[in-house]
Each structure stands twice: as structure tokens, then as C-alpha cells.
Amino acid sequence: MDAVTAFREQWNLPGIIDVHTHFMPKSVMDKVWTYFDSVGPLTGMTWPIAYRLEVDVRPDRLRSYGVKAFTSMIYPHKPNMAAWLNQWAVEFAARNPDCLHTSTFYPEPGALEYVTDALDAGTRVFKSHIQVGDYAPNDPLLDGVWGALEDAGTPIVIHCGSGPAPGRFTRPGPIAELLARYPRLRLIIAHMGMPEYADFLAIAERHDRVLLDTTMAFTDFISEAAPLLPSDLPRLLDLQDRILFGSDFPNIPYQYAHALEAVSRLDLGEDWVRAVCHGNGTRLFDL
Incomplete structure (x- = not known):
């Protein structure tokens, strides 16, 4: 029995909902992997890619782990790129019905x-990468976008x-400002807001439509550089x-x-593990 199957059985999980997985055009993914291989300035550490598989093989690996729904997190780093990525994502989601169509x-x-x-095409979730995109979330060019997403209620996984x-534009302050302007946005704070966990938890406590994802947080790889304080566990x-x-x-x-x-060893109980790994995503996306 593989370790993921053992985990699902241990916690009595009918499956896993993974809201932060990356599928992108091969030319883009190859460049992303080259960046990680070179220890780029946005990582600053050796970062070996554990699942360097072909794009059509990767979904099957997730399915073998019992992942019932996943995303195709795409993100532009320059103008005139997002619409092309979105069109690729339409085709990818059509080939993989268990992928939550991402734009x-x-x-x-x-x-x-x-x-x-993208909304008309059935997008289920958006990705905003403030760090790689190097843009201010409160850029006036995004005012219409945030308004449309607020009205649609579509979740946005945001690396902020x-x-x-x-x-230049990461940290909690710009997101607090964004939510003051668009309080009904359904943001999913990627990586738990690492390393500013406490500040982003406070934002979620103030805004009941804000969520957080566990991506990389709590793992051995990141815990020394960005540890979660024990005082934040009750939160x-x-x-x-x-x-x-x-x-x-x-x-x-x-x-x-x-x-x-890494999620289960926080020792927050079976209900917590089951909610985080399955129940919350099932409810959010009406699966």
C-alpha cells in the first residue's frame, strides 16, 4: 500500500480535494522547472522537482492517490499571456473532467x-500570483476584474x-486594502500566507469569505525558514x-x-484533517 492510500485509510477519507496543483502548457512548465533547477531568486534554495512527469501522466498520478478534484494553477508573468493560458486551460479541463477549470x-x-x-466558459477557480507577476493587487487595471469576481463569487487562489x-507587492497590507474595497471576494490565501501566517489568519478572521490553503506550509522543507508559531494553532x-x-x-x-x-501532525484532530483534506473543498466547489 502506498503512503497516500495509507493516509486516506488512517483518516477515513473518501478522497482528497487538492486546490493547488500546477498544470500548464509544456513550454511554460519547462521554463518553470528550469527556474527551480537554477535556484532562482524567488526561491533562493535548492528545489528538486519530485514529479517531473509528462503533462498527461500527472493527472493519473493524482488519481492513483485518490485525489477526486484538482486544479490547473496557471499564472502570467507579463502582459498578453493570460488569455492564451486561459484558452489552454479550457482544453485541459475538457480532457480532464476532475480538474477544476482554472483561469x-x-x-x-x-x-x-x-x-x-473565462467565467462564461465555466471557470471554477482563478489563480493570481502577486509574487511572480510582480503586480499590485490594487492596480486600477484590475478594478473591473475584482468587481466581476466578487459578483460571481468565484474563488481566487492568490499567492500574496x-x-x-x-x-514588491507581497505582504498582508495590500490584501487588506483590496478586501476593504471588495469585501465579498472569495480569496484563498495560498501557502497560508507564508511566512506572514498570523497576519493572514487575522485577515481571514475579519472576512468570513476568505480561506487559506496549506500548500507547503507545515512541511519539513519550509518549517525552518517559515515556522508556524504554536500560538497560532488554536486559530x-x-x-x-x-x-x-x-x-x-x-x-x-x-x-x-x-x-x-504535515497537515495531520499538527495534531488538531480527525475532524480537522477530514475537513481540510476533503470536506471543505467538496463544499466550496459543490462536488
Whole structure:
């Protein structure tokens, strides 16, 4: 029995909902992997890719682990890229019905139009990468986008914490400002807001439509550089219904099972593990 299956049986999980997995066009993924291989400035550490598999093989690996739904987190790093990525994601989701159709955006003229097109095409979740995109979440070019997503209620996984390395526009402040302007946004704070966990937990405590995903948080790989304070554990329990499992598959430097074990070893109880790894994602996406 593999370690992931053993984990599911131990915690009586009917499956896993993984809200943070990366599937992108091969040319883009190859560049992402080259960046990780070179220890780029946004990582600053050796980062071996554990699941360097072909794009059509990777979904089957997740299915073999009992993952019932996953995402295709895509993100642009420059203008005139997001609409093309979104079209690729339409085709990928059509080939993989268990993929939660994912789209993205960038602060540029026309962003509202292609975001509206993505919503009309059935997008279930968006990805915003403040660090890699190097853009301000409150850029006026995004005002229409945030308004449309607020009205649609579509979740947005947003990498806005300053880990593994800070960007010009990462940190809690810009997100607090964004939510002051668009309080009904359903943001999913990627990586638990690493390393500013406490500040992003406070944002979630103030905004009942804000969620967080566990991606890479609590793992051995990141715990020394960005440890969670023991005093924050009761807050995780209080937010039990708004924390979602995310793995960062395939771009992780450890085995998939470790991401799950990192969640369970917080010792917050069976109900917490089951909610994070399955129940919350099932409810959010009406699966």
C-alpha cells in the first residue's frame, strides 16, 4: 500500500480535494522547472522537482492517490499571456473532467473581457500570483476584474505572502486594502500566507469569505525558514471550515504523502484533517 492510500485509510477519507496543483502548457512548465533547477531568486534554495512527469501522466498520478478534484494553477508573468493560458486551460479541463477549470489574469487592458469570457466558459477557480507577476493587487487595471469576481463569487487562489522570498507587492497590507474595497471576494490565501501566517489568519478572521490553503506550509522543507508559531494553532482550529489542502504538485521537492502528513501532525484532530483534506473543498466547489 502506498503512503497516500495509507493516509486516506488512517483518516477515513473518501478522497482528497487538492486546490493547488500546477498544470500548464509544456513550454511554460519547462521554463518553470528550469527556474527551480537554477535556484532562482524567488526561491533562493535548492528545489528538486519530485514529479517531473509528462503533462498527461500527472493527472493519473493524482488519481492513483485518490485525489477526486484538482486544479490547473496557471499564472502570467507579463502582459498578453493570460488569455492564451486561459484558452489552454479550457482544453485541459475538457480532457480532464476532475480538474477544476482554472483561469488567471494580469493587470492589462482587456483583462475584464477575458476574465468575463473565462467565467462564461465555466471557470471554477482563478489563480493570481502577486509574487511572480510582480503586480499590485490594487492596480486600477484590475478594478473591473475584482468587481466581476466578487459578483460571481468565484474563488481566487492568490499567492500574496512574502515566502519563499518577498516581492514588491507581497505582504498582508495590500490584501487588506483590496478586501476593504471588495469585501465579498472569495480569496484563498495560498501557502497560508507564508511566512506572514498570523497576519493572514487575522485577515481571514475579519472576512468570513476568505480561506487559506496549506500548500507547503507545515512541511519539513519550509518549517525552518517559515515556522508556524504554536500560538497560532488554536486559530487554525477556529478556522477549520475555511482551510483547504493544497500540495503544489508536481513542483514539490518531497513526496506527495509528506504534504498530507504535515497537515495531520499538527495534531488538531480527525475532524480537522477530514475537513481540510476533503470536506471543505467538496463544499466550496459543490462536488
